[in-house]
Amino acid sequence: MDFSFLTRADIMKTLLDGLLVTLEVALFSILFSFICGIVLGTLRYTKIPVLSHLAALYIETVRNLPLLLIIFFGFFAFKEWGWELPITISVIISMTIFTSALVGEIVRGGLNSVDKGQIEAARASGLTYVQTLWHIVLPQALRRMIPPMVSQFVSLLKDTSLAVAISLPELMHNAQIVYSRYYNMTVPLLIFVSLVYFVINYSLSQASRQLEKKLAG
Amino acid sequence: MRKWCTLLLIAAMALFGAACNGTGGGGKIADDNSLEQIKQRGKLVAGVKYDTHLFGYKDPADGQVKGFEIDLMKELAKRMLGDESKLELKEVNSKTRIKLLNGGDIDLICATMTISEKRKKEVDFSRVYFMAGQSLLVPNNSPIKTVHDTKGKKVATAKGATSGNNLKSVEPGAQIQLYENYADAFTALRAGQVDALTTDDSILMGMQQQDPNFKLVGGQFTKEPYGIGLKKGANELRAYVDQFLDQIIADGTYAKLYMKWFKQAPPQDLPRQAVQASPGK
Numbered sequence: 001m002d003f004s005f006l007t008r009a010d011i012m013k014t015l016l017d018g019l020l021v022t023l024e025v026a027l028f029s030i031l032f033s034f035i036c037g038i039v040l041g042t043l044r045y046t047k048i049p050v051l052s053h054l055a056a057l058y059i060e061t062v063r064n065l066p067l068l069l070i071i072f073f074g075f076f077a078f079k080e081w082g083w084e085l086p087i088t089i090s091v092i093i094s095m096t097i098f099t100s101a102l103v104g105e106i107v108r109g110g111l112n113s114v115d116k117g118q119i120e121a122a123r124a125s126g127l128t129y130v131q132t133l134w135h136i137v138l139p140q141a142l143r144r145m146i147p148p149m150v151s152q153f154v155s156l157l158k159d160t161s162l163a164v165a166i167s168l169p170e171l172m173h174n175a176q177i178v179y180s181r182y183y184n185m186t187v188p189l190l191i192f193v194s195l196v197y198f199v200i201n202y203s204l205s206q207a208s209r210q211l212e213k214k215l216a217g
Numbered sequence: 218m219r220k221w222c223t224l225l226l227i228a229a230m231a232l233f234g235a236a237c238n239g240t241g242g243g244g245k246i247a248d249d250n251s252l253e254q255i256k257q258r259g260k261l262v263a264g265v266k267y268d269t270h271l272f273g274y275k276d277p278a279d280g281q282v283k284g285f286e287i288d289l290m291k292e293l294a295k296r297m298l299g300d301e302s303k304l305e306l307k308e309v310n311s312k313t314r315i316k317l318l319n320g321g322d323i324d325l326i327c328a329t330m331t332i333s334e335k336r337k338k339e340v341d342f343s344r345v346y347f348m349a350g351q352s353l354l355v356p357n358n359s360p361i362k363t364v365h366d367t368k369g370k371k372v373a374t375a376k377g378a379t380s381g382n383n384l385k386s387v388e389p390g391a392q393i394q395l396y397e398n399y400a401d402a403f404t405a406l407r408a409g410q411v412d413a414l415t416t417d418d419s420i421l422m423g424m425q426q427q428d429p430n431f432k433l434v435g436g437q438f439t440k441e442p443y444g445i446g447l448k449k450g451a452n453e454l455r456a457y458v459d460q461f462l463d464q465i466i467a468d469g470t471y472a473k474l475y476m477k478w479f480k481q482a483p484p485q486d487l488p489r490q491a492v493q494a495s496p497g498k
Binding site (some may be wrong): 008011012013060075076079080165166167169176177178179180181182184185186187 | 398427
């Protein structure tokens with residue numbers, strides 16, 4: 001077990017560069033898929049003709065496709081359509097396409113979990129449909145959405161490593177570059193990288209637990 | 218409702234298909250004036266490996282991409298455009314390289330790509346610039362000297378590669394042990410769990426340079442000729458690359474680079490044309 005890379009500035013720098021790309025891609029994908037997911041989920045929930053059907057169609061299509069396929073798609077298809085995108089942007093788009101469908105389902109589930117009696121009561125007291133949605137349903141639903149949403153974002157962060165397939169220079173990719181050069185460090189590097197992923201994701205879950213407690217109290 | 222969804226889905230797929238065919242395959246870089254375009258642009262874009270020791274690898278020490286293939290490309294840029302800094306490197310892997318070439322993202326592929334009949338249908342190849350072949354890596358004091366000495370011995374290789382079958386068809390008595398990847402196989406060899414490791418000598422040489430307690434034996438029992446991949450029909454560029462390779466072989470530059478990376482003189486009998494050949498097929 002050769003853990004000597006821990007003291008080598010060059011290797012740690014390579015890994016850190018990778019980690020920054022991983023975090024950058026994950027952060028933007030989380031942000032965009034959160035916004036798109038809320039829109040999609042709400043549309044599907046509202047039963048507005050055509051719009052809610054389109055949202056349903058999108059969600060059902062995308063969540064039944066493998067993420068790796070969407071990553072390859074984002075990488076090659078945009079090029080063929082003449083959009084020259086940097087590789088990080090193409091991965092962010094792919095991750096957003098995929099995760100917003102799943103977030104959409106979480107949002108719809110959250111909205112559905114709000115008691116119908118409350119909606120009727122709100123409407124009866126004179127609130128419009130949109131007001132009811134905004135002031136009554138969404139705040140309650142959002143609180144229930146936090147745990148599944150966070151676990152979705154944790155898997156998003158882990159799944160950025162799939163973009164190794166198109167050579168995105170993220171954490172996993174840079175670890176591979178190092179151990180392809182220093183064979184004897186393969187297993188120690190994998191152990192180290194798993195620790196890094198674990199620490200980040202575990203902190204994320206812990207933060208969400210705190211947030212839940214705060215909102216509940 | 219369900220009918221509606223199915224219809225929409227079919228419509229979406231049809232639209233999507235049309236979009237793919239519509240603008241797809243538009244050659245931005247390599248056409249008949251493939252060479253002229255590079256010269257006008259003043260930049261040569263080469264698809265190379267970042268993770269293959271000795272050929273194309275990113276050195277963690279300084280973040281630079283280095284290797285035999287990188288030096289070849291630098292030399293090509295120097296002779297074509299007058300300056301090696303006019304070379305732009307793009308990382309490719311075996312899944313992305315042909316697509317990136319045909320999509321116009323790169324001008325050529327120099328990434329340990331074996332010339333095979335199947336690939337020849339998708340891309341054009343330059344002349345052979347490196348002849349790899351399957352060989353054996355053993356400890357310096359090993360009794361194994363030829364392929365047939367592996368009879369009854371444990372030989373490591375990676376899962377998914379054809380190396381195991383190739384060795385079996387030359388020496389049926391060899392006991393193949395499969396590992397997840399070459400790093401694991403090499404670890405097993407160093408721990409003495411196996412007697413030898415078999416795969417392309419280009420990979421074995423990289424291991425051998427990391428640990429001089431091991432040596433290559435048995436010669437090459439398959440042929441893996443590496444060629445530079447070019448877009449189909451980019452004849453002008455291919456002629457230039459062929460001429461470039463002939464030139465550096467003739468003027469000693471090739472031998473210098475070969476010595477720099479592989480610590481030995483290049484083979485004298487490097488063929489111009491060759492295709493992948495293995496006893497396993």
